[in-house]
Amino acid sequence: MFGRYEVVRRIGRGGMGVVYAAVHRDLKRDVALKLLSPDLALADHHRRRFSREAEILARLESTHIITVYDAGAQDGWLYIATQLVVEGDLSALLETVGPLSIPLALELIAQTAEGLADAHDSGVLHRDIKPSNVLVRRDRHGRPHALLCDLGISTLLDADHTKTGGVIGTYGYLAPERHEGVEASVASDVYALGCLLWALLTGSPPYEGTDMEVALGHLRAPIRQLEGDSSLVEQTNVVLARSMAKRPEHRFQTAGELRQAVLAIVESMDRPAADAGPGRGQGSGLGSGSTATGHGAARARSAALRELVVVAGLGVLALLVLVLVLGRLNGS
Ligand SMILES: Nc1ncnc2c1ncn2[C@@H]1O[C@H](COP(=O)(O)OP(=O)(O)O)[C@@H](O)[C@H]1O
Numbered sequence: 164m165f166g167r168y169e170v171v172r173r174i175g176r177g178g179m180g181v182v183y184a185a186v187h188r189d190l191k192r193d194v195a196l197k198l199l200s201p202d203l204a205l206a207d208h209h210r211r212r213f214s215r216e217a218e219i220l221a222r223l224e225s226t227h228i229i230t231v232y233d234a235g236a237q238d239g240w241l242y243i244a245t246q247l248v249v250e251g252d253l254s255a256l257l258e259t260v261g262p263l264s265i266p267l268a269l270e271l272i273a274q275t276a277e278g279l280a281d282a283h284d285s286g287v288l289h290r291d292i293k294p295s296n297v298l299v300r301r302d303r304h305g306r307p308h309a310l311l312c313d314l315g316i317s318t319l320l321d322a323d324h325t326k327t328g329g330v331i332g333t334y335g336y337l338a339p340e341r342h343e344g345v346e347a348s349v350a351s352d353v354y355a356l357g358c359l360l361w362a363l364l365t366g367s368p369p370y371e372g373t374d375m376e377v378a379l380g381h382l383r384a385p386i387r388q389l390e391g392d393s394s395l396v397e398q399t400n401v402v403l404a405r406s407m408a409k410r411p412e413h414r415f416q417t418a419g420e421l422r423q424a425v426l427a428i429v430e431s432m433d434r435p436a437a438d439a440g441p442g443r444g445q446g447s448g449l450g451s452g453s454t455a456t457g458h459g460a461a462r463a464r465s466a467a468l469r470e471l472v473v474v475a476g477l478g479v480l481a482l483l484v485l486v487l488v489l490g491r492l493n494g495s
């Protein structure tokens with residue numbers, strides 16, 4: 164037991180603490196319990212950062228950001244209890260199934276972009292967008308639902324954080340200007356989202372190697388592009404180019420803009436004339452069949468239509484039988 168929580172198992176470990184699956188004793192609600200150990204909690208800046216995450220989560224209300232239930236201190240440990248996502252994060256998903264199909268990757272990016280836009284609208288920068296900080300669960304209809312988590316190093320847009328200085332965030336997803344000491348911004352979050360799209364499509368961040376090589380990649384190497392010439396690949400490459408542009412002013416200006424661009428591709432896949440041949444990065448994943456977008460959605464709709472016809476047919480048949488039986492009864 165940990166206070167009012169019964170700890171079930173460990174589900175994650177990150178920079179600041181350990182995350183457990185737990186159950187609230189009285190409410191019987193499943194939660195994810197993120198703990199900051201007493202030795203870390205001794206340091207003032209750790210305590211502040213940890214508590215700020217709970218506060219920030221509490222003020223964000225978004226379909227695509229994890230919901231916080233409770234936070235506090237227990238036996239010297241600081242804790243945050245949030246909505247539990249048993250399915251896990253995108254990094255684990257990539258490890259198990261490899262690169263995702265373009266439609267599924269776009270769907271997840273559109274959702275993550277919505278969460279990020281909601282954070283930005285509330286004046287909060289995420290600052291650490293990467294696969295392990297996006298959880299994916301299945302909704303009631305079995306469709307993937309992305310939820311941003313880990314706002315531990317997020318900052319308020321209007322806060323004066325120049326004093327804290329230093330680069331925090333993951334090198335693989337860190338915008339070029341951040342490697343030159345420029346503070347995090349909406350533009351650097353948008354850049355990281357572009358890198359996340361690349362990682363979902365290929366299984367790896369855009370630039371790899373030593374910290375220096377990765378930094379140089381972000382600063383100078385060409386923006387990563389998928390191979391292939393289908394219209395789906397071409398449109399996805401435009402989104403990659405505009406989110407990972409080297410100069411902040413050349414990027415989508417907001418996460419909402421990025422989302423709109425991604426949704427436009429998804430809609431164009433729904434149009435029958437669209438050429439949506441496979442490109443690089445067409446991995447197995449949850450499979451395009453399981454996504455709510457593109458051909459998946461079109462297929463789902465025609466399947467639903469078929470089901471409707473079958474159900475209607477069965478209804479008419481049942482009515483006929485009833486009329487016949489009633490007729491017989493009347494006659495006899
Ligand atoms: N609500 C949750 N449901 C399921 N798993 C979670 C949840 N929150 C975190 N995790 C898992 O724990 C890992 C670490 O949590 P995170 O909040 O990212 O902390 P850190 O600051 O330590 O990176 C995540 O990458 C994820 O795998």
Ligand SMILES: [Mg+2]
Nearest residue numbers: 177295296313
């Ligand atoms: Mg994390």
